[in-house]
Amino acid sequence: MKVLVLAIDRDDDFGKKAGVKGPVIGKGKCIDAALKLSLADPEDSDANVVYAAVKLYDELKKSGEFEDVEVALITGHPEVGVKSDLELARQLDEVLKKFPADGVIPVTDGAEDEQVFPILSSRLPIVSSKRVVVKQNETIETTYYVIYRYIKEILSDPEASKVFLGIPGLIFLLYGVGKLLSVSYPQSMNIISNIVAGVILLFIGGYAFTKGFRIQIFRALVNEFIQVIFGVSGLLIIIAGMINAYVNIDSYAIELLGKVPEPGLIKLILYIHSINTTIIIGIAVVLVGRIVQAYLKKDPHIWYNIAGLLILPTFWIIVDVTSRYALSVINFHSLATVIEISAAFVDVIFSVMISTFIRRYSIRWANGDEIETGAGDQEVRIAQEAT
Known part of the structure; x- marks a missing residue:
């Protein structure tokens, strides 16, 4: 080796x-x-x-x-x-x-x-x-010198200064504005305080979230505008569906079970079953956005998202069948259940076949049709470079 x-x-x-x-x-x-x-x-x-x-x-x-x-x-x-x-x-x-x-x-x-x-x-x-961690000599590296040196590095480093100076500066700025407003409108002190605290938490949480998941918002809006629009739309569909299912859970329970179960595991499974379709639709919208973005950028990885879109019906069937079986609405011996499970297997086979074809086509398409149909070794090499 x-x-x-x-x-x-x-x-x-x-x-x-x-x-x-x-x-x-x-x-x-x-x-x-x-x-x-x-x-x-x-x-x-x-x-x-x-x-x-x-x-x-x-x-x-x-x-x-x-x-x-x-x-x-x-x-x-x-x-x-x-x-x-x-x-x-x-x-x-x-x-x-x-x-x-x-x-x-x-x-x-x-x-x-x-x-x-x-x-x-x-x-x-x-x-x-x-x-590698460089050892420090305690007789030379006094506390004052260490603090001075690291403060100097923070001030000179744009990324570090955003965290150690920018965020605390924003907090002081917002609290300062809140204090000045409370002088003029003392009766609104609680409202102003809650607004300031909410803005601070929203900013810090958003900054930590985007940094933690390496999300570059402005670059994404410029370079992946379509994907962002579809992603936000899919997320809103999922959230709206979850809220709607929560509000109408009792009527849905009566329709499916004939009664309203007590809060607990049964009601949780019922809720999962009720949001199944909405979640699948939201994910499908997100994947469509990724497919459109990949097509416009001529990205050979477009087949990943197409494969995910094709396999979504199988995921829907799995959640639907398992949740209804847990609720004792169906059993695995009924003809309808067997047909539904068979449809999931057919979808998996169909998705694999179509995805394999699309993968080969997308590699040739992304590389300007430079690969001939029979050039297997060259196709594998370009596929490895693309991934």
Whole structure:
């Protein structure tokens, strides 16, 4: 097994500070790059990442656990995000051309660099990982100096300043406006306080949600407008259906069961059964939006969404049959139930066949019909590159 020990510099400190262009391949070249960065900025921890990668490379070479080992450094871009990750992916492909590894061991100095792990795992398996933590000398690193240095870094880092300065600043701003309004309208103090608290929680919750799920709202609205519109429409359909089912649950229970059950498991199953159709319709609307967006962008992954849309009836049948069986409305010996289950099997077979055909067609379509129908090996290779 060939293993690549890979040092990662996502924000390209090597390029900005030391003029080192990635990728850097080989022990000697990596040590030279680390020395240049150490001389340019002795406090930068990225140099220690490369030293740690070289040390790990020597240990693996000495142990003989792998067939072959190589060490390399890839650098991203000062604009951390899509641009830096695309550059890292390009450099990784360049490294793999020179050293076709079977696995990779990434070496980083923090969580930010570790965000590129999905890029690595899409090319080759991650055998292990190593995070470098630089030790501090307590006699030198006084509390004042540490606080000063990190405050300085927060102020200079746009992403960190949004979290540590922007959000607290917004909270103080809203409370300040609320206090001023309460002076003029003291009788509305409770209303103003609730509004301010609601806006703060809404903003913090929305920011945390979008960051946690890596949702870039403005970029999505610009680049994936159709998908966003269909996604919001599908979500509204689901929410409306859930509210409607909750309001009319008693009348629905009388229609299906002939009585209103007590609150508990039976009523929960009845509620799930009542929202089944609405949820399927909402998901279908979302998938249609993704299909339209993929078609306009000529994305070969369009077949994923088409396959999901075709398999939705099976999901509806499964929920419908199991929930009605749990409510003792049907049994598995009745002809209607057998027909419904058979329809689910037919839908699965039909979806697999159609999806396989669409997958082949979408790959040829996305690549400008450059693949001939009989070129099986070439089709597989382009499919792997597309995924």
